Structures are given as C-alpha cells and as structure tokens.
Amino acid sequence: MTDPLLTDDARALVADLTVRHQSVATAESLTAGLLTATLAGVPGASAVLRGGLVTYTEDTKIALAGVAPQVLDAVGPVAAPTARALAVGARQRCAATWGVGLTGVAGPEPHGGHPVGTVFLGLAGPVHTEVVELRLAGSRWEIRRAAVDAAISHLRALVAQQ
Template sequence: MSQALQDRLVELGSTVATAESLTGGALAVRLTQLPGSSDVFLGGVVAYATEVKESVLGVPEQVVREHGVISGECAVAMASGVRDLLSATYGLSTTGVAGPEPQEGQPPGTVWIAVAGPEGVETRLLELEGDRTDVQSATCDEALSLLGGILRMEGSVLG
C-alpha cells in the first residue's frame, strides 16, 4: 500500500478488509507494510478452498454453481462478504487462476478483483501474463489501484 492510499483512508475515516483466493494473503501483506496500517486495515480471510468462500465469506452456492469461483459474481460476493464480516468500509477480493494449469476452463492469468464499499461494488477482469508470482503480484497492484481510484472518486464527489 502506498503512503498516499493509507493517508486517504485515514483522511476519510475508512477501513479495509481483504478476501483473497489466488493471492494467498499477499494483498493483506501489502496493506500492512507501512507503519500506521492498523488504523485502516482490519484483517482478511484467505479463502483458497471453495468451501471457505461459501461458509466464511457467504458466497452463495448458487453463484459457485452457475458462475464458478473464477467470476465477477464470486469476486463481488467475496468482497461484500468480508466487508460485512469485519464491518469494514471497503472489502477487497481476489479470485482467479495463478497457474500453471487452467482452472474452470480459464487460462492462467485470468483474475477477477472487486472492491465493495458504501456506494456499491466495482469489479475488474484482468488477463495477466507471467508465472504464479507475477500474476499474484500484478493482482495485488491492480486491487490497490482499483481501491485508490474509488477513493479518488469519493473525494471528488465529496469535494
């Protein structure tokens, strides 16, 4: 997390929580690297298994059955679920295929991220290149970028 993003969250009195699958906790690590991150980061859930997505984050079984876990619908449910679970202002989620093998018919590098906040949920489909580490790192970059963009929009609306 950049200092500017952390400062913006503090300025808005906002908090964030994570629901991660393919990033395996790497997004939470990014959000806790700066001093003072405890003012804005509440915690996270690494929901690698589908059962954890459903039982802990509240991803509806119907979403998994109809869309799969590598879908915008799953990313939305994960972000909303962790936001509710931890009473955060924003929930960030990551789900997808880090590789090296395809999953659910999706090639490695297919990733969905979502940010759930007070104004709704925004998703983004990513088609990333590289090995597992590259895909995981780029996913974290994109998730933080999406959150930053939402915070900037919130600022312009408030301003």
C-alpha cells in the same frame, strides 16, 4: 531490512483511507493473503486494515466470506459474481468501509476453462460494488503480485471518487 512487498501505492492507499477515516478488508483466493500482507506492511495500517480472509477453496469462500453456494454452483470460483460476493463478504464480515475480493488463476495450469492470468477483482464500497476483469501475464508470483498491485490501484481510484 526493507519490506519487499511495500509499494508507494500501498502507502498512499493507507494514507488516503486514514485521512478519510475509512477502512478496508479483503477476501483473497489466488493471492492467498498477499494483498493483506502488503497493506499490513505500511506503518499505520492498523488504523485502516480491518482484516483479511484467505478463501482458497470453495468451502472457505462460503464459510468465511459468505459467498452463496448457488453463486459457486452457477459460475464457479473464478468469475465476476464470485469476486463481487467476496468483496461484499469481506466488507460485511469485517465491518469495513471497503471490501476487496480477489479470485483467479495464477497457474501453472488453466482452471475451469479460464486461462492462466485470468483474475477477477471485486470492490465493494459504501455506494456501489464493481468487478474488474484482469488478464495478467507472467509467472505464478508475477500474476499474484500484479493482482495485488491492481487491487490497490483500483481501490485508490474509488476512494478518491468518494
């Protein structure tokens, strides 16, 4: 049986990180570990995958990823500063070269004034940190899957620039 989560981009990201002797860690909210599971499905991922934090609630964003309560009080869980803090927290807490943070609204209802499909992707690396806002469409599963694919694609591009 083949891994239904495994993608060519995931394989390529693991290969790119491996040849550069770099690593990755995640802090995931709306994807609830799906990004980590996708990367872990790649043979050889243990050489680059440092860990994954599932931070589905505000208190776990604070406790596990180190998101400052002030950030959540100011902008809420679905926001660019929160995604940035998740990425930085994953990178620091797991001692990884790269940190990825994912937060957003997979549906079926809007949340905190954000429509379904709103996703913030935080990427923290050795040189800089950035946030990408995504507007995704589809079912709850399709939005979560598309968020994972976008995270892998964006991280591959950043790794290639280093």
